[in-house]
Amino acid sequence: MTKKCAFITGITGMVGSHLADFLLANTDWDIVGMCRWRSPLDNIAHLVPLINRKERLRLVYGDLRDSDSIDHVVKESKPDYVFHLAAQSFPQTSFTSPLDTYETNIQGTSRILEALRQHRRDAVIHVCASSEVFGRVPKEKLPINEDCTFHPASPYAISKVGTDLVGRFYAEAYQMTIMTTRMFTHTGPRRGDVFAESTFAKQIAMIEKELIPPVVKVGNLNSLRTVADVRDAVRAYYLLVTHHPIPGEFYNIGGTYSCTIESLLNYLISLSPRKNEIRIEVDPERLRPIDADLQVPDTAKFEKHTGWKPEISFEQTMKDLLDYWRERINQSAAFLTR
Structure with a gap:
């Protein structure tokens, strides 16, 4: 019997790398990961021996902005399951690069789904949108369910509205098994340092190593977020495509622990032996x-x-995130203070 194949766009990102870990540990599937030729491999460095041995995992090079490359990798990989995770994923950057964000996230999703329609129409496909599509939600509509009106608050969020709708369109128009998710805040080891809780953890680790003064620089601390662990998120994505997938369905996924960004920061600081010295600016x-x-x-x-x-507690997620940055900082001092 031929083994199943999973295709992960954005395998070198936080979520993609953890999803690869989960699938390798919990299935016998072969995995094809798409990345750009210049993508950093830090998050999948521990998987490089498997890639070199051509053992269950291989990389293919493609770019969401290049239709020919997308067509090629889909035709070559012939996946049974698709996890479309790749994106320009940083909301702050989208304010200065909105067109690149729209091109990558909306048109890139369309390119992936069109290639699948042409070459692997029967694949089970997960399109990853974002809770950011809901944007500015009034308090009386909390908690946010799937029927909440979209009110995006950034070009990134607008692009994810497009991603969401493109996925649902392909499901309905071409009878493809596509499900869309709106994952709320999820974090943990390998989280990029442009995101709030990860930059906090990185700055604390740098303070502990005496690489920067004991000051954590912050943005808006008043936002209320519900935090999930990335390892719970990828388990959800696996269940999405394997547990009676319903074409065209869309789901909110997220954690159970809600707090302000300020409370999250204070908890991270409380884990540091230098907690009494650290100031916030x-x-x-x-x-x-x-x-x-x-x-x-x-x-x-x-x-x-x-x-x-x-299943993973907020406290464990924060500890693991901080330990991840401590380990990285111990290995190198060459980090931007962003």
């Missing part, structure tokens, strides 16, 4: 023109369908 460059400040999900629909529930 607002950096205007870290502030967005507008912010999605109430991000609390109603995940009942997804939980009812799959039985999924988050």
